[in-house]
Amino acid sequence: MASLAALLLAFMAAPAIQAPAAASFQPDELLRPPGGPEIAVFHSVPPEVVSFRLSVPLLESRDEAGAGQLIQLQAQERMTVLAARIGARAEVHRTPQALVYEVSGASADLDFLAWILREGLRRPSSEEFEAARRQLQVELDRRMETPQGVLFLRVREALAPGAISVAGAPGSLDRMDISRVQAVWARSHRRQDLRLVVAARLPSELILSAVSGLGLGPETVVPQLPPLQDTGAPRPTPEVIRHWTVHAFAMGSGPEAASLVGARWMAEVLREAGGDFEAGVEIWDMGEARALVLSGAAYPRSRQSMDSRIRSLPADAAARLTDSDVRRMADGLRTDIILEGRTPWGLTELVGQAWDSGHGPDGVELLLSNLASLSHQQVLGFLQFLANAIPLREELHP
Numbered sequence: 001m002a003s004l005a006a007l008l009l010a011f012m013a014a015p016a017i018q019a020p021a022a023a024s025f026q027p028d029e030l031l032r033p034p035g036g037p038e039i040a041v042f043h044s045v046p047p048e049v050v051s052f053r054l055s056v057p058l059l060e061s062r063d064e065a066g067a068g069q070l071i072q073l074q075a076q077e078r079m080t081v082l083a084a085r086i087g088a089r090a091e092v093h094r095t096p097q098a099l100v101y102e103v104s105g106a107s108a109d110l111d112f113l114a115w116i117l118r119e120g121l122r123r124p125s126s127e128e129f130e131a132a133r134r135q136l137q138v139e140l141d142r143r144m145e146t147p148q149g150v151l152f153l154r155v156r157e158a159l160a161p162g163a164i165s166v167a168g169a170p171g172s173l174d175r176m177d178i179s180r181v182q183a184v185w186a187r188s189h190r191r192q193d194l195r196l197v198v199a200a201r202l203p204s205e206l207i208l209s210a211v212s213g214l215g216l217g218p219e220t221v222v223p224q225l226p227p228l229q230d231t232g233a234p235r236p237t238p239e240v241i242r243h244w245t246v247h248a249f250a251m252g253s254g255p256e257a258a259s260l261v262g263a264r265w266m267a268e269v270l271r272e273a274g275g276d277f278e279a280g281v282e283i284w285d286m287g288e289a290r291a292l293v294l295s296g297a298a299y300p301r302s303r304q305s306m307d308s309r310i311r312s313l314p315a316d317a318a319a320r321l322t323d324s325d326v327r328r329m330a331d332g333l334r335t336d337i338i339l340e341g342r343t344p345w346g347l348t349e350l351v352g353q354a355w356d357s358g359h360g361p362d363g364v365e366l367l368l369s370n371l372a373s374l375s376h377q378q379v380l381g382f383l384q385f386l387a388n389a390i391p392l393r394e395e396l397h398p
Contacts, residue, residue, distance in 0.1 A: 025341060025351060025364035029204055037194030037214060040361035042347055043201050050200035051104035051344035052117055053352040054214065057195070058099045058188045059164075059287070066136060066168025066176060067184040068094050073132040075101065075120040082116045089345065090116055094166045096287030097356040098195075099188070104345045107200065114210040121214060124185055129178040137173045147244040147297070147396045152284070154394045155248045160289035191215035197352045197361070199344035240396050243303045247294040247310055247391040251283075257370035259283065261329045262382040263292055266317045268329075270309070277306040281313075285357075292386065300398075314386035321383060323376045330371045337368060 027040040037054070045051075058068050076092040079101070083090035088105030101120045105113050143149035156163055168176075194215050198207055251259060260283070267281040277298035284291045294313055298306040340346040341364070354363025 025337075025347070025362065025368065027351070027361050030361065031204060031208065033208060036190075036192040037196045037211075039196045039198060039207070039211070040351060040355070041204060041207060042197070042199045042344075042351070045199045045201055045344045045347065047201040048107055049104065049344050050107045050110055050113060050202065051198070051348045052102065052113065052211070053197040053348035054101045054117060054121075055095075055098040055195045055352055055356050056101070056188050056215075057097060057193055057356070058094075058184070060166065060184065062162075062164055062172070063175070064180060064184050065164045065172040066140075066166075067181045068099050069136050069167055070129070070132045070176065070181050071124050071185055072099060073135060074124050074128045075122075077128070078122065079103065079116050079120040082112075082119055086112055088113060088116065090120070092120060095353075095356060096166060096285050100352065100356075102345070102349070104348075107202065110200075110202070110206070110210050117211070118214060121189055124178065124181050126178045129181065133173055133176060136168060140168050140173065143167070145238050147238050147240055147242075148295075150238050151244060151246045151295070151394050151396065155246060155284070155291065155293070155392060156286050156289075158392050158394070159248060159250050159291055160286050163286055163288050166287070186216065189215050195352070195355055197348040197355070199347050238396070240398050242297045242299055242398065243306070244297050244396040245295065245307060245310060246394045248284075248291045248394070249293075249386050249389055249391050251290040251292055257330070257333075257367060257374050258378045258382045259292065260333055261326060261371070261374060261379050262317070262386075264329050264333065265321060265325060265379070266294075266313055266383070269317045269320060270313060273309065275302065275305055275309060277302040277309075279306060279310060291392075294391075314383055318380060318383035318387055321376065321380055326374060326376045326379050329379075330374045334368055334371050337364065 024044065028043045029039075029041040031039040031041060033039070060067055072092045072094050076090075079090035079092060083103065083105070086105060086109050088103060088109065090103045092099070092101050094100070101117055103113050103116050103120075144153070153165070156165065165172075191214060196211060196214070198211075200207060263281050263283055270279055270281060277296055279294070279296035282293045282295070284293050294310045296306040296310050337350065341350050350364050351361060354367065355361050357363065359366065
């Protein structure tokens, strides 16, 4: 599942439309039952639908890299089978900050939906482990056979040394076993650590009753396992037929609104310039680090044009930026957020992403406010910072 930044940048090629009336992204209630989980409740949704988004904060050690994904694959299978019985929607995905369980369906099926969520949270089984590990290994191998996958690995290692890939790393899954996966599950799936976003026009007492029993209690014993020996897996060597380049700029804890608008503006400048090559602008969330990434791929005849365009993009974008551009970009982002949050599923996903990223359950409301008051000078300052910075450069050549 994409991060909030990626979700918003995905709309950058869409034509501007008039912003709809903004629904509130401020929780109607914050519930803190004894022992957890902490619950943000939104009641201003259609009465016939209920949506749950539960996040389990999860950081893995190098020995555990990929364990969260293995838990995810098993949980997804269990939840999908149950959701199909009542036509509900269920999804489990891994983010750099958490393992996320989501389910949405008819309010009349509240108890069944809560049961689906509890089944997803169950302890991983040894019977399902090998199939999940093989599936994840295949996905990882395919990713490492692509230039994009290898460049992402290099950039992550350079910008966030020691950071762990949530999808696993070359060699890590070979050393994984079910006891280690179960230890990660036991350590992370505790009631007091869970965060739950609920969109339902139902009494709080009914919601609390439905979600009682989520997660493990604090008394659960977490097994202590010895570290694994690194087998020194070979570096991936993908087949490359074009020239690939990445310019990555480390981003600190500066204003998120300015970086989102700046990234969208650079994408528009890049798109309007055209060129016989592929190029794009992304914001990568790597858990402990965020980066704005300019990337491109070109055949030999267009390589020089691509390199020149990517190198000059931040300065070009800064030189062309006007007050009206800032307002148009910011209003477009606000519109995308508001439209995405008009369904219970979209609402809980946006709020949960902001919460997981450290912005609190009202993080989306704060972002909307910051976009509304964003100034030309704030975005210009961000672009000028990029133009004057020395990016991390990674390349692959045929």
